[in-house]
Amino acid sequence: MRFIHTSDIHLGKTYRNSSGEAARYADFFICLGSIVEAAIDEAVDAVLIGGDLFHIGQILPKTFAKTIETLQPLRDAGIPCIAIEGNHDWIHRRDNISWMEALSQMGYLRLLRPARTEEGGYRFDPFDVETGSGGHVQIGDCNIYGLGYIGAQAGSHVERICAAVTTDNNLLLFHVGIWSFSPVEIGNMKLDEAHPLAKKFDYVALGHGHKPYVIATPSGQEYAFNPGAPERVNFGEEKYDKGYYLVTVEAGSVATEFRPTSPRPMYVETIELEGAQNAEQALERFREQLLIKVDVAPDKRQPLLELKLTGKVGFHPFELGRERLHLALEEVANPLHVEIKNHLSLVSSVGASEGLKKSLAEIEQEVLRELIGSGSDYQGSEDELVRLSMVLRDAVQKGDIDGDELLALFDGEGE
């Protein structure tokens, strides 16, 4: 038997209200489409999806329609798509049919779910095409079993899972992470807890962690494989290998090949602006560093960027507002979507331990001078602006002018 094992497709994910919303939404369907195409080219016997086909349980109707469209060629080719639910597909309302169940009833998927016995054991009923439900499906002489997402107790269920399987040539679909291999912090089990699975299953098809990894018994027998997400789903995945497994199982021996996919470029970078005196200088350095860090060759797709701005600067960090940064970004990196974390701090001279006996007026003027001086446009005119501010303050405090008269005062000073 030859099959493709993929997982964590996350259809429906996008950046809401971002100009790249539509293109980003399409990324995940394009990615699944490329895997479907490969399955047909390779004429595999099945496609296995280890959970998180969808990004959320309650998907939009258009996501459902696009999923059908993307899976249609697989169905037309007669290649079964065998799937389990992940934590993202999980639907808590039992009175509602889930989108995964609907796809299974319509014949686009074979959604595998175990039943539970009264004693707390597992039972894998044969998959029924009519109802689109069951926990076990046979392809050739291979027995494929499906567990969804169990959560934190997964490790303590291994014994019961193995006890429910009495056939040979077994495969298991399991949405669970393995501690120290999986980058996800929840829904994991310990490595030792997983090993008994190797006795029962020739291949455990994992999903959950978006980073690929392989699990072997202490004697070195590889038995559990996590392909990771084939597209970059979240920031943090920019350095992971992206792809899926093409697997051949023959008489109990397993051969795997990791086939790369083509995810959208993603960068998570720190931009160091330490010591920039004004916004212009900072923007210049921002551009220089982007050019070095982000590869924007014309044949590449528009990248996804997460940028952290750091350093102590001589102007108010608010001056590097979204609009100015976005203009510079468009010029230099042309990103599809960008998230900026502004960690800049203003160099402060107030509170420095010089002359403690200052008059209130002096302190006021110093504070004002610093505030004004931290605006790049006002640098060099601090004294004039401090004096004007004091005039205005005095006039307001005396209460003898207001509104238009205050503005007239500005005009007068400006001439």
Ligand SMILES: [Mn+2]
């Ligand atoms: Mn996932």
